Amino acid sequence: MSSTAVSTVLPMFIAGERRESRGHAEQLFNPATGAPTVIFQHSTRDEINAAVDAAQAAFPAWSRTPVLQRCRVLFHFHGMLERHADELIALITEENGKTLEESKGSFQRGLECIEFAGGATSLMMGDTVERVGTGVDGYSIRQPLGVCAGITPFNFPFMVPLWMYPMAIACGNTFVHKPSERVPRSAMRIAELLHESGLPPGVLNVVHGARETVDALLTHPKIRAVSFVGSSAVAKYIYATAAANGKRVQALGGAKNHSVVMPDADLRSAAQVVMASSFGCAGERCVATSVVVAVGDIADPLIAELRRIADSMRVGDGAAPGSEMGPIITPEAKKRIAGYVDAGIADGATLVRDGRKDSCSQSSGNFLGPTIFDNVTPQMKIAREEIFGPVLSVVRVKNLQEAIDLINSSQYGNASSIFTRSGNTAREFVTSTQTGMVGVNVGVPAPTAIFPFAGWRGSFFGDLHALGKDSVQFYTESKVVTCRWPED
Numbered sequence: 001m002s003s004t005a006v007s008t009v010l011p012m013f014i015a016g017e018r019r020e021s022r023g024h025a026e027q028l029f030n031p032a033t034g035a036p037t038v039i040f041q042h043s044t045r046d047e048i049n050a051a052v053d054a055a056q057a058a059f060p061a062w063s064r065t066p067v068l069q070r071c072r073v074l075f076h077f078h079g080m081l082e083r084h085a086d087e088l089i090a091l092i093t094e095e096n097g098k099t100l101e102e103s104k105g106s107f108q109r110g111l112e113c114i115e116f117a118g119g120a121t122s123l124m125m126g127d128t129v130e131r132v133g134t135g136v137d138g139y140s141i142r143q144p145l146g147v148c149a150g151i152t153p154f155n156f157p158f159m160v161p162l163w164m165y166p167m168a169i170a171c172g173n174t175f176v177h178k179p180s181e182r183v184p185r186s187a188m189r190i191a192e193l194l195h196e197s198g199l200p201p202g203v204l205n206v207v208h209g210a211r212e213t214v215d216a217l218l219t220h221p222k223i224r225a226v227s228f229v230g231s232s233a234v235a236k237y238i239y240a241t242a243a244a245n246g247k248r249v250q251a252l253g254g255a256k257n258h259s260v261v262m263p264d265a266d267l268r269s270a271a272q273v274v275m276a277s278s279f280g281c282a283g284e285r286c287v288a289t290s291v292v293v294a295v296g297d298i299a300d301p302l303i304a305e306l307r308r309i310a311d312s313m314r315v316g317d318g319a320a321p322g323s324e325m326g327p328i329i330t331p332e333a334k335k336r337i338a339g340y341v342d343a344g345i346a347d348g349a350t351l352v353r354d355g356r357k358d359s360c361s362q363s364s365g366n367f368l369g370p371t372i373f374d375n376v377t378p379q380m381k382i383a384r385e386e387i388f389g390p391v392l393s394v395v396r397v398k399n400l401q402e403a404i405d406l407i408n409s410s411q412y413g414n415a416s417s418i419f420t421r422s423g424n425t426a427r428e429f430v431t432s433t434q435t436g437m438v439g440v441n442v443g444v445p446a447p448t449a450i451f452p453f454a455g456w457r458g459s460f461f462g463d464l465h466a467l468g469k470d471s472v473q474f475y476t477e478s479k480v481v482t483c484r485w486p487e488d
Helices: 045-064 067-083 085-096 100-117 159-170 184-196 211-218 232-244 267-283 296-312 331-346 400-408 423-432 468-474
Strands: 012-014 017-019 025-029 036-041 128-133 136-144 147-151 174-178 204-206 223-229 248-252 257-261 289-295 350-353 371-374 391-397 415-419 437-440 460-462 476-484
Touching (some): 045 147, 067 159, 067 184, 085 100, 159 184, 174 211, 211 232, 267 415, 289 296, 331 391, 400 423, 423 437
Parallel strands (some): 147 223
Antiparallel strands (some): 128 136
16 A cells, blocks of 8 residues: 555534544545545544434424425435536545446445435325224324434445435434445535535534444434444444344344356356356445355356356456456455455365456555355355455355255345246245345346345344335334314
8 A cells, every 4th residue: 555645634524514523543545546545533422422412403303394395305415416426436436446337336226215215205104094983093103213323334335325314314313324434435425415405404414433433323322223234243233232222223234145057047148147246346245146056067167157257357446447346445355355265275165266366466456356266065164254355156056955955054144146047946946045135037136225125144133124115114113193082
C-alpha cells in the first residue's frame, strides 16, 4: 500500500448536518491501486449518543407524518439517485473494488429497494372485522417502533443499506446507520442525497467505527430494532447481544452456497453462470457459488470448461474498461483467502487453477486470480468454511440425493442452485434442499426486493428477514383495537 496520506476527513451525518468526529483516525485506501482515499474517524460514545438522540427527537413528528408523504420523499430520493448515478457507481467501484458493471448492478438493485419501500402505503394496512361482538368492532393497525439501527458490510456499500432504512423510514421510524469501516463513503453520500430529497433532519443519521460503535448501538436503550449483514460469527453475536438488550433483531450471516450441475445440464451455459456466480464481485458476496457439486460423469467436462473460462477472465481495476473481476477489499483479506488455498492443498484437494500465480496477484492492488479445486471432499476446510473470495471447490457425487444430502449437512443455509433440463429433478431439489433461497438454472438466486432475503440455519439469526413483507413486519408492531360505541 502507498504510504502517502491524504488529508480529506470523512464526517458523520447527524441531525441533517455533516459533523467531524473527535475519535480515532485511520487512513483508507483504494483496494485496486493502493492509493489513499480519505481519513476515517471512529465515532465516540458521545457522538453516537448524539445521533441516537437526534433520531429520537425526530421520531414523534416523522411517525405522525402521513405515510403517503413519507413515501413521497422516497420517490424524490429515487430520482435524486438516478441523477447522481454516474457519481455513485464510480464511488462504489473506487471504494469497494467492484467492476463498473457490478457497481451498476448493485446500484439498480438498490433502486429496486426504494421502489418497493415506496409501496409501503398498502403493505402497512391492517385488518378489520365488523361486529366481533354485539355493537363491537375489532381492527388491527401497524405502527412504527421508534429509533432503528443498521450495521452494514463492506461488500455492497450502496445496496445493503437500502435494504434497511428506506422501508424503516417509510414505516415511520427514524434510523442510525453504521456502515462498514472499510467503505463508509458511499453511506455518507447517499445520506446527504436523501436529506436533499426532503427528509427532515434527524430521521437518518450516520456514525462510523468498528466493534465499539456496534456495541454502543446494540446496548443503547433508545434503539428498538437492529438490522445487520455480515459474517455468521458476528451475526450470532449481534443477535444475542441486541436481543438481550430488549431489541428486535434481524442478523444476516455468512454462507457456503452450492451449485449442483446434473448430467443433463447445458454444460457451457451452466459453467458460464457458475463462474459469474463464483467470481463476480471477487467472490465477496453471500450468494456467491462457493462449491460446485458435479453429479456423475459431467464432472470432467465441467471442470475443463470452468478452467477455460477462468483462464480467459480479465482481472484488474474495476474502473478499467473490460475488467471482469476486481480486487479483494484489503491486503489482510487477500492473505486470509490465500491461506485457504494452502489449506486445500494440505487437505489433499487437486488444485486445478492457482490464481495466486496470475500476474494480477503480483500487482500493488489486492488482486487474487480465480482459483479452482477438484476432488474436494465434504470434510475439507475449503468445503465447510466461508472463504468469501475467488476460490471455487468442486465436489463429485454419484446422484441427486447425495448432492442434496451434502447441501443439507452444511452449517449454513443461505442459497443453493441446480442446473438441469428436467422439471422433475428441479422440483425435487427445490422441495428437499434446506436453504432459504433456491435457484433453478440461476447462479445467484438473490430475490428481488418484493421477496425476503431468506437465509436459514447459520446464515440468519432472527424471525423476520430483510426485504419483502417481512421487512414491513420487522419495522412495525401490530396494535389491535376493540371498539364499542354505545347508542345515543
